[in-house]
Amino acid sequence: MPVINKDACTFCGRCSGWCNYNAIFYVPSAHIIEVIENLCHGCGACSFACDAGAITEKPVVLGSVSTFRTERGSTLVEARMRVNEMSPVRVIKAAIKEAGEEGTIILDAPPGTSCPFIQTVDKADYVILVTEPTPFGLSDLRQSYETLKSMDRLCGVIINRAGIGDNKVKEYLDREKIPLLAEIKFDPAIAHTYSEGGLVTDRYPGMEKLFTDLAEKIKDNNGTGSNKR
Numbered sequence: 001m002p003v004i005n006k007d008a009c010t011f012c013g014r015c016s017g018w019c020n021y022n023a024i025f026y027v028p029s030a031h032i033i034e035v036i037e038n039l040c041h042g043c044g045a046c047s048f049a050c051d052a053g054a055i056t057e058k059p060v061v062l063g064s065v066s067t068f069r070t071e072r073g074s075t076l077v078e079a080r081m082r083v084n085e086m087s088p089v090r091v092i093k094a095a096i097k098e099a100g101e102e103g104t105i106i107l108d109a110p111p112g113t114s115c116p117f118i119q120t121v122d123k124a125d126y127v128i129l130v131t132e133p134t135p136f137g138l139s140d141l142r143q144s145y146e147t148l149k150s151m152d153r154l155c156g157v158i159i160n161r162a163g164i165g166d167n168k169v170k171e172y173l174d175r176e177k178i179p180l181l182a183e184i185k186f187d188p189a190i191a192h193t194y195s196e197g198g199l200v201t202d203r204y205p206g207m208e209k210l211f212t213d214l215a216e217k218i219k220d221n222n223g224t225g226s227n228k229r
């Protein structure tokens with residue numbers, strides 16, 4: 001977070017001009033200059049812009065990254081944003097860095113196509129979009145797929161809660177030649193299982209095959225191969 005020393009500041013306005021986030025409140029006639037901390041993205045542009053040496057930087061806590069070992073021997077890295085923080089991007093970046101690059105890494109992105117999604121899929125070799133067969137699911141899927149296309153990312157789709165809604169998601173996948181990787185039937189017991197912290201693969205043995213098949217398809221890096229670029 002930048003800190004402005006008003007005694008050294010010449011009120012030239014360069015820092016404010018360089019800030020893409022309007023995070024510097026600047027009224028030169030009144031000799032007022034302040035960093036609006038909630039808007040600041042910590043990009044460092046203002047420090048770079050200041051020739052007068054009036055800007056230093058202080059560390060701030062944006063959230064935390066915790067690492068756990070699961071009973072099954074895998075590692076779980078959790079990014080937790082501080083309440084009131086405007087942007088989760090730097091906490092997500094820290095978690096992805098902590099996860100390293102060894103072995104198979106599964107990054108779980110929030111839904112939507114905003115910065116957290118972009119940040120998470122940015123490093124992915126393959127993206128699995130999980131949708132549901134409803135107009136809402138289709139609308140989100142379309143936006144996500146268009147975003148991934150523009151980022152040149154390979155992807156496939158899982159239809160969750162299959163059996164509800166309509167057939168329009170499948171028609172869309174056919175039309176766009178997007179691989180359908182798996183379907184998970186709608187079953188309230190699945191939601192109960194994970195809301196209790198359980199694994200569906202423990203309670204439903206058939207599920208394990210679904211996920212191992214899915215892993216194989218992705219390892220082959222082609223889904224059905226149709227959206228390979």
Ligand code: SF4
Pocket residue numbers: 004008009010011012013014015016033049050051052053054055
């Ligand atoms: S660039 Fe430096 S000197 Fe100029 S207004 Fe900003 S803090 Fe002050």
Ligand code: SF4
Pocket residue numbers: 002015018019020021022023024035039040041042043044045046047
């Ligand atoms: S660090 Fe970046 S976002 Fe924050 S005030 Fe400076 S230029 Fe603006």
